[in-house]
Amino acid sequence: MPDTSTGVVVIGGGSTGAGVLRDLALRGIDAILVEKGDLASGTTGRSHGLLHSGGRYCVNDEQAAIECVEEGRILRRIARSTVEDTGGYFVSVTEEDQAWEPRFAEGCRRTGITCERISVDEARRREPALSKHVRTVFWVPEDGHLDPFYLVVGNVESARRRGARVMTHTEVSGFLREGDRLTGVRIRDSKTREEGTIACQSVINATGAWAGLVARLFGVEVKVVPVKGTMVVLSRRLAHAAINRCHKPGDGDIVVPGLSVSILGTTSAKVPHPETLPIEWDEVRRMIEEGAMMLDGVTTARAMRAYAGVRPLYDLGAEAEGREMSRNFAVIDHQERDGIKGFTSIVGGKVTTFRLMAERVVDVAARYLGVSTPCTTAEVPLNDRDEPLDQLRHRPSVLGVPKPHDEEPPLQPLLCECELVRPQDVAPWFKDPAVHDLEDVRRRTRSGMGPCQAAICSYRLAARLVTDRGVDGPTATRAMADFLETRWRGVRHVFWGSQLRNMQVTTGLHMELYNVDRQLMLDPVAGTSPPPLAGEGRGGGLAQEPAEVAAQR
Amino acid sequence: MITEEFEPTTDTVEEEASVEACTKCTACNTVCPVARSTDIFRGPKALGPDMERFRSPQEAAVTPGLDLCSGCKLCEVTCPSQVSIQEYIRRAQNQGAREKGRSLRDWVLGRTRLLGKLGSMTAPLANFGNSNPLFRVLMERFVGIHRRRPLPKYQWLTFERWFRRHPRPVKPRRKVAYFYGCWVNYNDRRLGERAVAVLERNGIEVVVPRQQCCGIPAVVNSNMDLARRYGQENVRHLTPIVEEMDIVASSTSCGLMLKHDYGHLLEIPGSERLGAKTYDIMEYLWMLHEAGELDLNFETVPMRLLYHAPCHLKSHGIGYPAMRLLKLIPGVKLEEVDEGCCGISGTFGVKVEKYDLSMKIGSRLFAAVKAAGSDQVLADCETCRMQVEHGTGATSAHPLEILARAYGHG
Ligand SMILES: Cc1cc2nc3c(=O)[nH]c(=O)nc-3n(C[C@H](O)[C@H](O)[C@H](O)COP(=O)(O)OP(=O)(O)OC[C@H]3O[C@@H](n4cnc5c(N)ncnc54)[C@H](O)[C@@H]3O)c2cc1C
Numbered sequence: 001m002p003d004t005s006t007g008v009v010v011i012g013g014g015s016t017g018a019g020v021l022r023d024l025a026l027r028g029i030d031a032i033l034v035e036k037g038d039l040a041s042g043t044t045g046r047s048h049g050l051l052h053s054g055g056r057y058c059v060n061d062e063q064a065a066i067e068c069v070e071e072g073r074i075l076r077r078i079a080r081s082t083v084e085d086t087g088g089y090f091v092s093v094t095e096e097d098q099a100w101e102p103r104f105a106e107g108c109r110r111t112g113i114t115c116e117r118i119s120v121d122e123a124r125r126r127e128p129a130l131s132k133h134v135r136t137v138f139w140v141p142e143d144g145h146l147d148p149f150y151l152v153v154g155n156v157e158s159a160r161r162r163g164a165r166v167m168t169h170t171e172v173s174g175f176l177r178e179g180d181r182l183t184g185v186r187i188r189d190s191k192t193r194e195e196g197t198i199a200c201q202s203v204i205n206a207t208g209a210w211a212g213l214v215a216r217l218f219g220v221e222v223k224v225v226p227v228k229g230t231m232v233v234l235s236r237r238l239a240h241a242a243i244n245r246c247h248k249p250g251d252g253d254i255v256v257p258g259l260s261v262s263i264l265g266t267t268s269a270k271v272p273h274p275e276t277l278p279i280e281w282d283e284v285r286r287m288i289e290e291g292a293m294m295l296d297g298v299t300t301a302r303a304m305r306a307y308a309g310v311r312p313l314y315d316l317g318a319e320a321e322g323r324e325m326s327r328n329f330a331v332i333d334h335q336e337r338d339g340i341k342g343f344t345s346i347v348g349g350k351v352t353t354f355r356l357m358a359e360r361v362v363d364v365a366a367r368y369l370g371v372s373t374p375c376t377t378a379e380v381p382l383n384d385r386d387e388p389l390d391q392l393r394h395r396p397s398v399l400g401v402p403k404p405h406d407e408e409p410p411l412q413p414l415l416c417e418c419e420l421v422r423p424q425d426v427a428p429w430f431k432d433p434a435v436h437d438l439e440d441v442r443r444r445t446r447s448g449m450g451p452c453q454a455a456i457c458s459y460r461l462a463a464r465l466v467t468d469r470g471v472d473g474p475t476a477t478r479a480m481a482d483f484l485e486t487r488w489r490g491v492r493h494v495f496w497g498s499q500l501r502n503m504q505v506t507t508g509l510h511m512e513l514y515n516v517d518r519q520l521m522l523d524p525v526a527g528t529s530p531p532p533l534a535g536e537g538r539g540g541g542l543a544q545e546p547a548e549v550a551a552q553r
Numbered sequence: 554m555i556t557e558e559f560e561p562t563t564d565t566v567e568e569e570a571s572v573e574a575c576t577k578c579t580a581c582n583t584v585c586p587v588a589r590s591t592d593i594f595r596g597p598k599a600l601g602p603d604m605e606r607f608r609s610p611q612e613a614a615v616t617p618g619l620d621l622c623s624g625c626k627l628c629e630v631t632c633p634s635q636v637s638i639q640e641y642i643r644r645a646q647n648q649g650a651r652e653k654g655r656s657l658r659d660w661v662l663g664r665t666r667l668l669g670k671l672g673s674m675t676a677p678l679a680n681f682g683n684s685n686p687l688f689r690v691l692m693e694r695f696v697g698i699h700r701r702r703p704l705p706k707y708q709w710l711t712f713e714r715w716f717r718r719h720p721r722p723v724k725p726r727r728k729v730a731y732f733y734g735c736w737v738n739y740n741d742r743r744l745g746e747r748a749v750a751v752l753e754r755n756g757i758e759v760v761v762p763r764q765q766c767c768g769i770p771a772v773v774n775s776n777m778d779l780a781r782r783y784g785q786e787n788v789r790h791l792t793p794i795v796e797e798m799d800i801v802a803s804s805t806s807c808g809l810m811l812k813h814d815y816g817h818l819l820e821i822p823g824s825e826r827l828g829a830k831t832y833d834i835m836e837y838l839w840m841l842h843e844a845g846e847l848d849l850n851f852e853t854v855p856m857r858l859l860y861h862a863p864c865h866l867k868s869h870g871i872g873y874p875a876m877r878l879l880k881l882i883p884g885v886k887l888e889e890v891d892e893g894c895c896g897i898s899g900t901f902g903v904k905v906e907k908y909d910l911s912m913k914i915g916s917r918l919f920a921a922v923k924a925a926g927s928d929q930v931l932a933d934c935e936t937c938r939m940q941v942e943h944g945t946g947a948t949s950a951h952p953l954e955i956l957a958r959a960y961g962h963g
Contacts, residue, residue, distance in 0.1 A: 302573035452576070
């Protein structure tokens with residue numbers, strides 16, 4: 001691994017790290033983002049995808065609610081292609097929910113959240129799937145869907161266009177130091193374990209739930225409590241707006257329309273390590289039961305997979321000295337607190353508030369570097385150079401405007417039929433060195449995320465690995481198998497009904513028709529190992545336990 | 554009624570079928586006659602269940618090629634998971650037409666009964682126009698009906714009027730109601746006459762209840778609302794009748810509407826009972842045979858015949874009763890062509906932009922028919938017969954006509 005140097009090393013390729021990289025680039029600061037898996041493969045890619053209007057926090061956490069309101073409005077301006085303006089409902093199902101209503105309405109009023117009470121009939125006219133249990137409905141137009149993958153990729157691409165660099169599948173494994181001054185980081189290729197260094201003036205630790213583990217590499221403590229949440233993906237949109245339970249935030253009380261799917265969530269449980277994400281059957285059942293309280297069809301729709309993410313909850317009690325920017329995220333200036341010059345951490349927060357978090361932490365880092373250029377991320381649109389980030393939105397129309405038949409060109413084949421991904425949507429990513437495997441392609445294009453869970457697109461994508469990337473057959477076969485394997489990890493939690501039948505078709509196709517398992521035995525590829533859990537994105541499931549966790553048992 | 558005495562052969566498809574049931578096995582695409590013939594059609598899987606995930610009451614998601622679905626329903630017949638592929642496509646077509654508006658042509662083609670009324674009232678004139686080359690060029694230009702597509706001849710005397718003057722048989726054993734459809738009424742009365750003759754020969758009194766167009770032309774011309782109106786009318790007229798007798802239809806598509814689509818596609822309340830009591834005429838006659846009631850005193854019919862099974866007949870899920878029946882007739886040498894869809898699909902192959910495709914779809918069938926050198930090609934569906942004649946120059950007939958002949962009727 002060649003050694004290199006830069007101004008700032010950003011650790012972590014989630015929404016926070018991506019936002020930080022773009023902020024730095026817009027301020028003209030040279031930076032490299034280092035991510036041990038793929039972009040958005042950590043918590044961000046496993047979030048619920050709700051662009052919070054703030055309604056969920058307006059009673060218990062005013063500061064967070066206000067941040068959501070403001071950031072939501074900014075994101076709709078600067079990141080149009082990643083936001084779907086679904087609007088949202090807060091619905092009461094029980095008497096306790098109804099008792100919460102006055103506080104909710106008051107909270108919205110205080111924090112400036114647009115909110116309107118509408119009749120249940122009117123709500124049901126707009127959302128026919130609203131369950132018969134629903135008693136009262138509030139309409140919150142500023143709830144939305146935020147596509148976490150496009151958001152991260154969009155931020156990183158915007159930064160790259162301004163000279164920033166990214167290194168995916170590269171882990172920060174240590175640091176370089178001269179006295180009390182940080183001079184660089186040690187890096188390691190996550191797959192080959194090859195090592196190298198990046199010399200720099202400053203490091204921003206944006207590793208979310210991993211922030212404590214990374215800080216420990218630098219010899220300081222950041223208290224992050226990893227709190228796991230499980231979500232269940234249904235194969236289609238039952239409602240077109242986000243549906244929230246109107247009550248004290250709890251388990252299973254949000255259904256988010258994520259483009260073509262509905263995502264039920266979420267649970268909440270402390271875990272010993274950010275990579276310990278077992279999904280319990282009980283959680284899956286609970287998500288479905290709770291979702292069914294608000295929406296009809298939840299129990300009969302096809303559950304496609306379950307996945308889990310881990311919240312980077314910042315333990316404020318222990319950080320009384322910390323630079324507290326809000327109750328929800330914290331910027332920790334390690335120079336001030338621990339005497340390490342050039343090291344800053346940013347933890348907590350939400351995808352919705354990533355931009356603000358980036359702004360605050362880069363303010364600190366920039367001051368250290370003596371750069372006084374102000375933050376402009378709230379003004380400059382993400383897509384300022386017309387990159388077709390929103391290529392997958394409203395996909396039926398993407399397929400082209402109908403023409404008279406004699407003029408109609410032959411249809412291009414689709415690569416992923418479920419998510420309508422065309423060859424040209426995928427092609428650029430095969431040229432991107434930051435893209436390593438088919439999972440990385442999935443995060444950028446949604447290939448493999450539909451009801452067949454990659455049964456069909458996996459072999460087409462593997463073929464593109466050969467034609468577009470020049471890998472050999474056995475390697476492509478292995479990549480295909482790995483891709484199917486990561487899909488399988490999430491699907492196996494919802495193994496009933498049509499999903500079960502679908503997986504039997506998948507098995508028949510790949511094992512019996514293509515003989516993939518036999519092919520893998522005949523052509524073992526040297527040096528390959530099962531994909532790491534961190535590279536899994538919307539996967540979830542029980543991975544091998546990290547050694548340090550196992551040791552604690 | 555015959556129904557009580559037989560195992561019901563109507564639709565036993567699970568009600569559960571939905572978009573979620575699609576396992577992407579692709580069986581539907583492999584049987585789709587349109588997908589096989591053009592690369593601008595994405596196939597039933599894509600336009601049905603795949604696209605359905607993206608459709609919403611708010612967005613029609615009219616995708617290119619959606620109108621190329623000819624409505625043959627082979628996809629649904631084939632689907633191992635009983636996904637209502639056709640219904641998704643039909644609804645999307647309908648919604649698209651509702652938003653964009655319908656062309657004059659599609660407006661007219663959806664109203665077969667109106668067309669029939671006008672055509673039969675002005676029969677000589679209509680037939681002259683329909684076969685006049687100059688007129689056809691204008692028709693293609695301004696209406697969008699392909700100039701080479703032969704159009705059905707209209708007859709002055711409709712089946713309805715003929716039947717009114719038809720004497721009732723004495724002492725019938727059973728009664729059955731005949732759903733003759735627009736075709737028999739306005740274009741092919743003689744088929745209706747034979748249907749009546751065959752039924753009466755077997756001691757069955759034929760009743761002709763008031764009826765409207767079954768609605769399938771409206772469905773395939775993206776006007777489900779109109780189809781539903783027609784359907785509701787039929788349900789109103791026919792429901793009281795099915796309490797006393799079964800209904801038979803001599804057109805496979807009409808029969809399929811009554812049996813299946815009123816309930817499933819058009820969701821007309823109260824249509825289930827009607828559906829359960831409706832039979833294809835050949836299916837009904839076969840049931841009669843199984844009950845030992847079919848008159849088997851056939852005259853020898855020394856003919857070499859080819860049988861083409863219409864797509865919509867396959868949708869009935871009753872096998873090929875016509876083949877079974879005709880094999881009872883001495884002298885008949887009957888073979889199935891089995892070369893797939895003829896391509897016309899009702900009004901589909903009439904349209905200027907679809908004519909070539911329709912002929913291409915039928916080309917395998919045409920070649921096989923030409924090679925077989927038979928006396929006649931049989932098909933239960935009227936437009937299949939038109940298409941086979943057009944594509945091959947052969948003559949064609951409804952299988953019932955052979956049966957009638959064996960009973961000594963022309
Ligand atoms: C179940 C759940 C649901 C949620 N739903 C929502 C929601 O609907 N809306 C919303 O706004 N927010 C939501 N959140 C919160 C939101 O997802 C997180 O706050 C946010 O994604 C955190 O982003 P991040 O960039 O800080 O962390 P991450 O996305 O986890 O990024 C950190 C990255 O650092 C990498 N990393 C770790 N160690 C190293 C190392 N040594 N070297 C290099 N890289 C390293 C990791 O691989 C990871 O990719 C949800 C969270 C959870 C858990």
